[in-house]
Amino acid sequence: MKETSRQLLWERRSQTPLLVLAVAFAAAYAVPIVAPDADPSVHRACTYAEWAVWGAFAVDYLVRLGLTRDRRHFVRTHWLDLAAVVLPLVQPLRLLRLVATLLLVGRRARMAPQIRLTTYVAGAVVGLLMFGSLAVLSVERDAPDGNIKNLGDAVWWSFTTMTTVGYGDHSPTTGLGRVLAVGLMLSGIALLGVVTANIAAWFIARFERDDQAERLQLAAIRELQEEVRALRAEVALLGGGGQGAMPAQAAPGVPSGASAGEQAGQAVS
Numbered sequence: 001m002k003e004t005s006r007q008l009l010w011e012r013r014s015q016t017p018l019l020v021l022a023v024a025f026a027a028a029y030a031v032p033i034v035a036p037d038a039d040p041s042v043h044r045a046c047t048y049a050e051w052a053v054w055g056a057f058a059v060d061y062l063v064r065l066g067l068t069r070d071r072r073h074f075v076r077t078h079w080l081d082l083a084a085v086v087l088p089l090v091q092p093l094r095l096l097r098l099v100a101t102l103l104l105v106g107r108r109a110r111m112a113p114q115i116r117l118t119t120y121v122a123g124a125v126v127g128l129l130m131f132g133s134l135a136v137l138s139v140e141r142d143a144p145d146g147n148i149k150n151l152g153d154a155v156w157w158s159f160t161t162m163t164t165v166g167y168g169d170h171s172p173t174t175g176l177g178r179v180l181a182v183g184l185m186l187s188g189i190a191l192l193g194v195v196t197a198n199i200a201a202w203f204i205a206r207f208e209r210d211d212q213a214e215r216l217q218l219a220a221i222r223e224l225q226e227e228v229r230a231l232r233a234e235v236a237l238l239g240g241g242g243q244g245a246m247p248a249q250a251a252p253g254v255p256s257g258a259s260a261g262e263q264a265g266q267a268v269s
Contacts, residue, residue: 011064034134125162133157136158146177147173161184
């Protein structure tokens with residue numbers, strides 16, 4: 001229990017710094033692609049920043065692994081975190097460092113209870129658009145037959161690909177670019193399905209609440225009707241008992257209007 005609480009405390013405290021580092025990583029990844037003619041020292045600084053952020057995420061994974069009680073269970077349940085930390089070590093797959101960071105940020109973001117589904121979907125859309133635009137621009141800019149040569153073309157291509165519109169005015173020509181396009185299309189379809197399912201679930205929940213309120217009102221009305229019937233039956237019973245009682249007959253020779261004492265005395269005499 002103590003180790004678990006230490007792990008939760010670490011995750012709670014490290015969440016904000018890791019999100020800030022993820023934003024810094026995105027900037028370091030974007031600068032060499034958006035400004036390829038920048039000074040070589042800027043490119044080297046961006047590369048060092050990328051690896052520093054990746055190292056921070058790797059340290060975070062190792063710390064959480066050390067704080068947990070059942071390490072095998074932690075590795076089995078956090079295999080995506082492990083893959084995101086290990087895969088960027090395989091050179092020259094530089095692009096995997098961006099994928100790894102996005103995966104790790106997504107995993108940590110899902111741990112935060114205050115993040116709503118809408119916020120998560122919006123963040124995923126923005127992240128995928130950024131990732132798709134920068135990634136396809138980096139692999140298609142120098143392609144001989146490529147038609148995605150600047151950031152505007154890349155962003156437009158990402159929008160049309162994620163929404164599965166596919167105008168065809170811009171399309172990747174390299175193998176890696178087409179792999180990115182497939183991943184972006186599948187991600188767009190998945191996000192659209194999540195949004196549609198969320199909206200449908202909201203409507204269903206609203207209808208169920210309305211039906212439940214209507215059922216409660218009908219039950220209350222039936223209960224009131226039963227109480228009214230019971231009261232009517234009780235009133236009818238009381239009224240019938242008073243009318244059925246016969247008045248006592250006076251003794252012979254005694255006036256009916258005489259009092260009870262007078263009737264008793266005359267009867268004795």
